[in-house]
Every structure is written in C-alpha cells, then in structure tokens.
Amino acid sequence: MLNIYHQKIVVCLVLLLIPLSTTIAASNIEITTSKSRVQRGDTVEIKLQTTSSEPVHAVVLVPTLGIRNLSLSSVPERTNDFRTDFPLSNDAPEGLYVVHAWTGDAAHPGTVGKATFLLGRLINDFFIASYVDSTKPATDVDAYLKDFRSIGGNLVIAHNLIIPTGALYASKIVRTDVTAGSANDIVELILKRAEDQGLAVLLSVSWDMTKQTPFKGRMPEIKAIATELFDLYKQHPSLVGFYSYQEGSGTYFVPFVREFTQFIKTLNPNLLTACAPHTDDPLLAGYLSTVEELDIIIFQAGVMASYRPDNRKKYPFRRVRDFCSLGAGAKRLQNKIALNHVELFGYLENRLTPETTATTYDNIYQQILSAATITNADGISFFTYHAHVYDAEKKLPAVQRSRAAVRDGIRAFDLITAKVSHLNNALAVYFPYSDWIIERWHNYFLPALDAFRVLGVPVDVLAYAPPVEESVYPYYPFHLNKEVLTRLLNEHTVLVLPNVSGFQQTDGDLIKAFVEQGGVLVAFGPQLPMSRSYERAELFGLDETTDSASHSSVIVDNAIGGRLKTANTVRIDTGKMTLWKLKGAKLVARFEDGSPAVTINKYGKGTAIAIVPDASAAAQGTPNLIREVLAHACSLRGESIPVDIIGANEKTDMAIERTVTGFRVALVNYNSNELSVDLEPTRITSLSMWQDLVDGRTISSANSLKLTIPARSFRAVEYRTR
Numbered sequence: 001m002l003n004i005y006h007q008k009i010v011v012c013l014v015l016l017l018i019p020l021s022t023t024i025a026a027s028n029i030e031i032t033t034s035k036s037r038v039q040r041g042d043t044v045e046i047k048l049q050t051t052s053s054e055p056v057h058a059v060v061l062v063p064t065l066g067i068r069n070l071s072l073s074s075v076p077e078r079t080n081d082f083r084t085d086f087p088l089s090n091d092a093p094e095g096l097y098v099v100h101a102w103t104g105d106a107a108h109p110g111t112v113g114k115a116t117f118l119l120g121r122l123i124n125d126f127f128i129a130s131y132v133d134s135t136k137p138a139t140d141v142d143a144y145l146k147d148f149r150s151i152g153g154n155l156v157i158a159h160n161l162i163i164p165t166g167a168l169y170a171s172k173i174v175r176t177d178v179t180a181g182s183a184n185d186i187v188e189l190i191l192k193r194a195e196d197q198g199l200a201v202l203l204s205v206s207w208d209m210t211k212q213t214p215f216k217g218r219m220p221e222i223k224a225i226a227t228e229l230f231d232l233y234k235q236h237p238s239l240v241g242f243y244s245y246q247e248g249s250g251t252y253f254v255p256f257v258r259e260f261t262q263f264i265k266t267l268n269p270n271l272l273t274a275c276a277p278h279t280d281d282p283l284l285a286g287y288l289s290t291v292e293e294l295d296i297i298i299f300q301a302g303v304m305a306s307y308r309p310d311n312r313k314k315y316p317f318r319r320v321r322d323f324c325s326l327g328a329g330a331k332r333l334q335n336k337i338a339l340n341h342v343e344l345f346g347y348l349e350n351r352l353t354p355e356t357t358a359t360t361y362d363n364i365y366q367q368i369l370s371a372a373t374i375t376n377a378d379g380i381s382f383f384t385y386h387a388h389v390y391d392a393e394k395k396l397p398a399v400q401r402s403r404a405a406v407r408d409g410i411r412a413f414d415l416i417t418a419k420v421s422h423l424n425n426a427l428a429v430y431f432p433y434s435d436w437i438i439e440r441w442h443n444y445f446l447p448a449l450d451a452f453r454v455l456g457v458p459v460d461v462l463a464y465a466p467p468v469e470e471s472v473y474p475y476y477p478f479h480l481n482k483e484v485l486t487r488l489l490n491e492h493t494v495l496v497l498p499n500v501s502g503f504q505q506t507d508g509d510l511i512k513a514f515v516e517q518g519g520v521l522v523a524f525g526p527q528l529p530m531s532r533s534y535e536r537a538e539l540f541g542l543d544e545t546t547d548s549a550s551h552s553s554v555i556v557d558n559a560i561g562g563r564l565k566t567a568n569t570v571r572i573d574t575g576k577m578t579l580w581k582l583k584g585a586k587l588v589a590r591f592e593d594g595s596p597a598v599t600i601n602k603y604g605k606g607t608a609i610a611i612v613p614d615a616s617a618a619a620q621g622t623p624n625l626i627r628e629v630l631a632h633a634c635s636l637r638g639e640s641i642p643v644d645i646i647g648a649n650e651k652t653d654m655a656i657e658r659t660v661t662g663f664r665v666a667l668v669n670y671n672s673n674e675l676s677v678d679l680e681p682t683r684i685t686s687l688s689m690w691q692d693l694v695d696g697r698t699i700s701s702a703n704s705l706k707l708t709i710p711a712r713s714f715r716a717v718e719y720r721t722r
Contacts (some may be wrong), residue, residue, distance in 0.1 A: 028052055029101050029113025031270065038097075038119050040090050046099055048072065048082045052111055054103040056082055061237045063095025063119070063154040064198040070099070094120030095154030096200040100237035112234045114270045116200075121417060122339055122379030123410065124155040128387045129168045129186040141189050144390050145197045151403075152410045153385070157243050157274070158190050159204040162225070166210055173221075173228055175210045180232075187229070191236040201238045202274055202296070203229050205260075206245035218246075219256070223263050230267045241272030241295065249280035251475050254287045258472075261293035276300055279323045282431045282441050286465035287475075289330035297336070298381065299327040303367060304343035304359055307350050317363075317670050320370035321653050322449050325461040328377050329428070332487060333465050337378040340371035342409070344388040344402065356396050358388045361405040362712050368409030369668040369714050372416035373655040375460055376424050380413055382406070416716060419693055420666040421655035426639035427452075427522075427630060428460040430495045432507040432529075433477065440499075444614075448498030448524065451619035453652050456645025456677070457630055459496060464507060480510040489517055492637040494630075497523040498615050501530070508533030515539065516604030520636045522629070525612040526577040540610045541585025541601030550576045551591040551613075554622050558588050560600075560632045563624040563644070572621030574613045585610070589625060598629055607636055631682065640682065643719065647677035662719040664693065669709035679705045679719070687722040 029052075034045035050056050058070040075081035086097075097117050104110035125148055133140035148156070161168050167176035169187035178185050187203065194201045205226045207218040226242055233239055244260050247253075253275075261273040274296030277284050288297050301323030306313040320342065328338040346352065346359030371380055389406060393399040429448060431441070452459050465484050470477035488495070495514065500523065503511060508531030515521050523529065523540070530536050537543050551574040559566045574591075585599035591612075599610045609629060611618055618626050623646075631641045642663040645654060652675070653668040662681070669675040681688070681703060690700040693716040699705070709715045 028111035029056065029103070031099055031101060031113040031115040033099065033115050033117050036117050038088055038117050040088055040092050040119070042088050044086045044088070044097075044117055046070065046084050046086055046115070048101050048113065050080050050103065050111065050113075052080075052103045054110060056101055056103055057106065058084070058099065058101040059237055060086060061098035061100065061195065061200060062198055063093045063097065063200070064149055065093060066198045067195055067237055088119060092119060093154070093198070095122060095198075096240060098200050098237055098240050102235065107235055109235050112268065114240070114268055116240055116270065116272065118337060118378070121414070122155045122337070122381075123152045124157060124339055124379065124381035125153055125386055126159045126382070126384040127156045127190060128160050128384055129158055129190070130160050130163050131387050131391050132186055132189075134184065137183055137186065137189055138193070141193050144386055145193055145199060147390050148385055149197055149199065151385075151407050152414070153199065155200050155202075155379075156190070156194060157202045157204060158187060159243070159245075159384075161187060161204055161229075162206050162209045164209055169229070170232065171225070171228060173224055174208045187233060191233055191238045194238040195236060199238065200240045202241045202243045202272060203233070203239065204243045204245050205229065219259060222246075222260065226264060227267065230271075234268070241274065243274035243296070244276070247276050247278060247300075249278035249284070251281060251284055251287045253277055253284060254291065254471070255473065257288060257294055258291050261291060261295075265293050272296060274298060278302065279326060281438050282326055282445075282463050283433065283437070285326035285330040286431075286463035287471055289333040289336070289465050290468050290471040292334065292468075295336060297327050297330060298339075298341065299324055301341065302343070304346055304350060304363065307347040309348065316651070317366040317370050318450075318453070318651065318653050319446075320367050321374050322446060322461065324371060324377075325374050326463055328374050329460055329462040330465070331376070332424075332462075332491075333483065338374075338376070339379040339381045340374050340377050341381045341383065342367040342371055343383050344385060344406070345383070352402060353396065353398055356388075356392045356399060358392045358396075358399045358402045361401050364402060364405035365409045366668075366670055366712055368406075368413050369416075370653050372413040373421055373458065373653040373666060373668060375421050375458070375655065377417065377421075380410075412714060415693060416655060416666045416714070419718075420657045420664045420716060423657055424491065424493070425458050425460045425656075426492065426634045426637065426641075427457065427494050427496055428462045430497060431461065431463040432497075432500060432503055433464040433466070434504060444499045448496075448615035450650040451615035453648055453650050453654070454619040455623055455626055455630075456648040456654060457627065457641060458654050458656055462493075462495075466506065470506075477506045480506055480513060485510055485513055485517075488514055489519060492639055494520045494522060494633045494637055494639070497521065497529060499524055499527050501527045503529050503531040503533065505531075505533055507531070512539070515606035515608055518605040520607045520609070520633045522609045522611065522633050524615040524618065525610070526614055528610055537583045539601070539603050540599070540608050541583055542580045542596060542599060542610055543583045545579045545581055547579045548576050549579055549593060549595075550574060551593070551597075553592045554589050554597045554625065555592065556589050556625065558586065559628075560588060561628040563628045570622045570625060572613065572617060574617050574621075577613070580610075580612060588629065589622075598625065600632075607633070609633055642682055644680040644682060645677055646680060647675070649675070659718070659720075661721050662688075664716065664718045666714060666716040667707065667709050668714045669711060672711050674711050675709045677707055677709070679707055679717070681719055685721045689720045689722060691718045691720065692716070693718055
C-alpha cells in the first residue's frame with residue numbers, strides 16, 4: 001500500500017524499535033552503550049572493540065544538530081578496546097543518537113560499527129525518493145529536510161528507492177542511469193544532507209521493480225539489494241538501518257519479516273529493522289512482537305485510506321488510537337519503541353482540493369490528537385509529509401493549511417505525550433488467540449473500545465503473543481507465554497475481555513495462571529469465556545442457564561464504592577440475552593428478575609469479575625456502576641482511577657495520568673459541536689487547584705471541574721492538591 005510511485009497511497013504507522021541491548025557481536029567493530037533509552041542529564045558509556053590493527057575513529061549523530069566527534073580512550077591492558085563517555089545536557093535534543101565508528105578512510109572505511117540510543121520522542125516521515133526535483137536535487141532535499149526539521153522531525157525513512165523505470169541510486173544489480181558520486185544519486189544525497197541536519201535515516205528495501213520477479217524470487221533480490229545498499233552507504237553516520245518495502249496483514253507475514261530482519265542483522269547486528277503491517281488481523285501485532293530481530297513495527301491504521309474508492313470503510317479519527325494501540329501494546333514484550341502514525345493524504349471527499357492529494361487541516365489535526373492519547377508510545381510517523389505537504393505545497397499554496405495542521409498537531413502531541421499519556425493504563429483490553437477471532441475485532445472489540453470512551457476510562461490494547469518457540473508456522477500454539485504472564489503480573493495490568501466466547505489452551509492456561517497468581521480479570525458478556533484449562537463456574541463463580549430474557553433495570557445489591565449505594569436501581573436495555581446463576585461468586589448487582597448482572601469471584605490469589613451485559617449496553621445504561629467495578633478492579637492491583645469523566649461519548653479520546661499531587665487529563669473532542677464534561681476526582685480534598693496545561697493558567701480551585709472542549713480540538717488540564 002506504500003507504493004507511492006503510483007502518486008499516493010497509504011500507511012498508518014506505529015514504530016517499534018531497539019532491543020534493550022545495543023551490541024554488535026559479529027562485525028569487526030563491536031559497540032555497546034550503557035543505555036538504550038536515556039534522559040536529559042544522563043551520561044552514556046560507549047565501549048568499542050575491534051579486531052583491526054588500524055586506528056579507530058568514532059562520531060555521534062546528534063538529533064537535529066549533526067555530527068559530533070568522540071574522543072576515545074584506550075582501555076588499559078586491552079589493545080583493541082576503547083571507551084568514552086557521552087554526557088547529555090539538560091537541553092539535549094530528542095531523537096535517535098547514532099554512534100558510528102570506523103577504521104581506515106572515513107569515506108571508504110575498512111570496518112564499520114554502529115549503535116543507537118534514544119532520548120525522548122521520534123518524529124518520522126517517509127521521504128519519497130522519486131518525488132525529488134531532478135533538475136536541482138540537492139537544493140530540493142536540503143529544503144525538505146530543513147522544512148521537516150522545523151516542525152520537529154528527527155527521523156526519515158527513505159522510500160521508493162527502486163521504481164519501474166530504475167533504481168534511484170548507483171546500483172549494479174538493478175537497471176539504472178545513476179552513477180556513483182553523481183548529483184542524481186538520491187540515497188547518497190539524503191544520507192549526506194541528513195548528517196548535516198542531524199536526522200537518522202532508514203533505507204527502504206524492495207525487490208527489483210524494473211522487472212516482473214515472481215514471489216519466490218523476491219527474497220533473494222531483497223537480500224542482494226540490502227547488501228548492496230549497505231556496502232555503498234555504510235560510511236554514513238546517518239544510516240541506522242533498513243525498512244521492508246513488503247507489507248502484510250496476517251500472521252503469514254511473520255516468516256517474511258523474520259527472514260528479512262535476520263538477514264539485515266548479518267550485515268551489522270545493530271542496524272535497525274522495520275516493517276509496516278496492516279491491521280486486518282490484530283494477532284499479527286503479538287506475533288511480530290516475538291521476532292527478536294525486528295526493531296520497528298509500523299501498523300497501518302488506515303483512517304484516511306479507508307475512504308478509498310475500493311475500501312469505503314470510512315473509519316472515524318478515533319480508530320487511529322485503536323489500531324495503533326496494537327503496536328504500542330506489542331512493544332511491551334521486548335521493550336521496543338512505538339511510533340504512532342498519521343496519514344496526510346485524502347481520497348475523494350477528503351482531498352483538500354481536486355488538484356492535490358493532501359487532506360484538510362481538520363483531518364490531519366484530529367488524527368494527530370488521537371495518536372497523542374495512546375499510552376507509552378515514543379513518537380509519531382507521517383505518510384507522508386514529503387509527498388503530500390512539502391512537495392504538494394510547491395504547486396498549490398492552499399496546502400499551507402495542511403502544513404499548519406501538522407505543525408499545530410505536533411505541538412499538541414508533544415504536550416499530551418510528555419505530560420499525560422507516557423505511562424501504561426492500568427486497564428488493557430486483551431485480544432486472545434483463536435482461529436475465528438478476527439471478525440470479532442470489528443464486531444465486539446471496537447464497540448467495546450467505544451464503550452470505554454463513553455465511560456471516560458482510557459484503556460490499552462494487548463494482543464496475544466505466543467511463546468517464541470511456537471511463533472512460527474503452522475501458527476497453532478499450545479502453551480502459555482511465560483514472559484507475557486510475568487509481565488502482566490509485574491505491571492499490575494487488569495485484563496478486560498469484551499464478549500469472548502472461549503479460549504484455546506494457550507490462552508486458557510495464561511488466564512488461569514494469571515488469575516491464580518494474583519491477576520484481575522474483567523469479562524463483559526453476554527458470553528463469558530470457556531476453556532479446557534479451567535472450569536468456568538470456578539473461575540467466575542457463575543453457571544450459564546438455558547434460559548434467556550431481556551432486562552430493563554439493574555439493582556445494586558452490594559455497593560463496592562461511593563458512586564452508587566446498595567438498593568440503587570438503574571434503568572438499562574440489554575436486549576435478549578442468556579441468564580446466569582450464581583455458583584459461589586459475590587453478587588454486586590442483579591437484574592430485575594433476580595439473575596446476576598455483576599459479580600466478583602476470588603480464584604486463587606486473584607479475582608475474576610463478570611459484567612453480564614455487553615460493554616456498550618453496560619456503559620450506556622449503568623455507567624456509574626461500571627466505573628465502580630473498574631475502579632475496584634484497579635484497586636485490587638494497587639492501582640486507581642483518579643477521576644471520573646462524566647459526559648464523554650464515543651466521539652472522544654482521553655488520557656489520564658496520576659501525579660504525586662493529583663493527576664492530569666487530556667480530552668479530545670471529535671464532535672462537530674463543543675462538548676462539556678464533568679471531571680470529578682475520586683479522592684475528595686478541600687484544597688485543590690485546576691491548571692490548563694496549554695497556557696498554564698489556573699482555571700478553578702473547586703474540587704470538581706466542568707470542562708468545555710471545542711469542536712474537533714482538545715483540552716489538557718492538571719488537578720493538584722495543595
């Protein structure tokens with residue numbers, strides 16, 4: 001879908017990268033860094049080891065500033081070992097810091113070593129090589145990089161390096177009229193100019209597109225082209241790795257990615273690797289998370305793409321958060337980096353004008369706002385600022401408005417991600433393994449995510465990840481992933497299931513062990529998951545009957561918080577659904593016919609909570625009861641929901657983060673009218689203050705706050721106790 005030589009097309013991104021260790025083990029220069037993620041004020045120790053007798057030289061590419069020399073010291077009694085410290089100032093720029101070392105001549109090195117560490121967030125763009133002005137390429141590339149850097153850009157993927165008419169670099173494998181050192185060698189040009197302006201670059205690798213290569217012949221071509229690109233351009237400090245031009249949408253894509261990334265690591269083990277899957281099958285996120293050699297995952301949410309003439313799904317802006325959250329959730333398994341993505345093009349009604357593929361201010365700005373509310377992400381990626389804004393603006397001044405949307409969106413993104421959404425949520429919707437689960441993503445999971453918007457409760461999304469030894473064909477795992485189990489327990493994650501009918505053994509074993517060992521599970525109906533790994537009646541303390549009925553009200557039997565009192569009655573419309581009966585669970589609320597509506601059941605050291613209505617009906621009909629239950633579930637894991645957001649609807653996104661003295665909230669309103677919500681702290685205090693995070697002004701000293709969010713915009717506030 002990224003084949004931009006056809007003028008436009010699509011990508012939604014989420015970038016995941018770098019393993020915790022950054023060691024080159026197989027090259028003649030091995031580089032290790034003491035940290036792979038850093039903060040301002042840190043000092044990074046850099047160690048180099050070489051088998052060469054030649055002098056070793058090293059530099060570091062500093063984001064947005066350029067190349068800085070490193071002064072190396074010999075390690076006593078180790079002839080070929082060197083080290084240096086790299087201090088990060090309190091105003092150090094954000095981005096990828098690239099350590100580049102070599103022996104011999106800098107332009108034609110004998111050996112090369114690379115390593116990276118990350119400070120803060122990444123702002124990435126797809127640079128489309130075929131769009132460069134052939135009459136003045138250097139001037140055009142310089143202007144683009146300066147423009148992109150001015151809006152905060154610090155990472156570039158150089159894309160479409162081979163088009164049907166030939167390679168855009170000095171290839172000896174692919175047909176081309178480009179010669180080495182010539183002005184029209186676009187790869188040489190982008191890497192050199194990126195060094196001058198302090199931007200890291202990944203090169204996109206495809207097969208030979210100048211001929212009709214059958215599928216079985218493409219991987220050998222991809223490997224040969226990747227090898228050629230590395231040999232030609234390894235001397236550039238800006239070169240940090242390779243991106244796979246090939247895409248995919250199901251778990252079938254994983255073997256390709258594994259082979260591609262493993263090969264890239266043979267060129268140099270610290271080269272970063274990237275791919276761009278689609279979201280047709282959410283399980284792909286979990287399977288890709290197990291590929292050790294994969295550093296970067298780009299999930300294509302495809303919001304603007306869903307308006308294509310052949311794909312009229314018309315996803316709303318909030319789906320950026322839903323789809324790209326899959327990548328952010330997958331990052332947790334191997335501590336990769338997640339970048340969320342926004343599409344800057346438009347089809348048909350979403351074009352800025354018929355003369356351009358750029359989309360409108362509102363379409364861009366609202367996508368960025370949705371991306372900003374995804375927790376624990378590491379930045380954002382555009383498809384594509386170069387093609388749809390920078391290049392289009394040269395021909396059509398109206399695109400300046402689209403450029404302004406990117407600029408304004410990045411400001412909002414920086415604010416929200418830095419102050420509100422950089423930590424995981426306590427609640428995570430879990431997408432299990434199953435042969436028949438794919439269609440449930442749209443039918444049950446997306447409506448459930450919208451239900452949480454109505455509740456004003458932000459959640460993460462986690463997809464099933466198999467054990468590494470069972471992550472290859474035929475993709476039929478049997479055992480739980482012990483690393484996932486440990487992580488879920490250590491992170492105090494509360495798992496949420498929306499109308500899951502049953503688990504295969506791998507997930508059944510995981511859920512059983514998770515709850516037994518102290519985890520908390522919240523399952524929305526009307527189906528509660530069966531499994532051969534456990535007895536459902538024992539896990540949930542409920543038995544399914546053969547009867548069914550519609551319900552009109554819910555009565556609270558045992559209040560578990562302060563939002564509702566025992567005997568409170570709430571109206572609800574469930575539609576016809578299966579009736580359940582108690583079998584050991586504690587009854588929190590019942591329907592008017594006496595059958596259980598909400599129950600809590602102890603199982604081992606943990607707790608399983610059942611909410612019998614589906615998530616949408618529960619959120620619309622009994623929001624305070626569900627908020628009460630979710631808050632109780634979080635409290636069982638030592639977490640809390642610090643504020644109730646009353647009045648949100650499905651056309652919203654939100655992020656909440658606790659602070660030492662209170663909490664922060666960001667709210668996005670996609671409605672065409674302004675939206676008023678009530679923010680009610682769950683811990684009452686007589687000494688409080690509300691501050692607007694955008695302009696810093698104090699807006700209220702009351703405990704609760706009525707907040708108005710403009711149409712198609714956002715508000716971010718902080719609550720402090722004094």
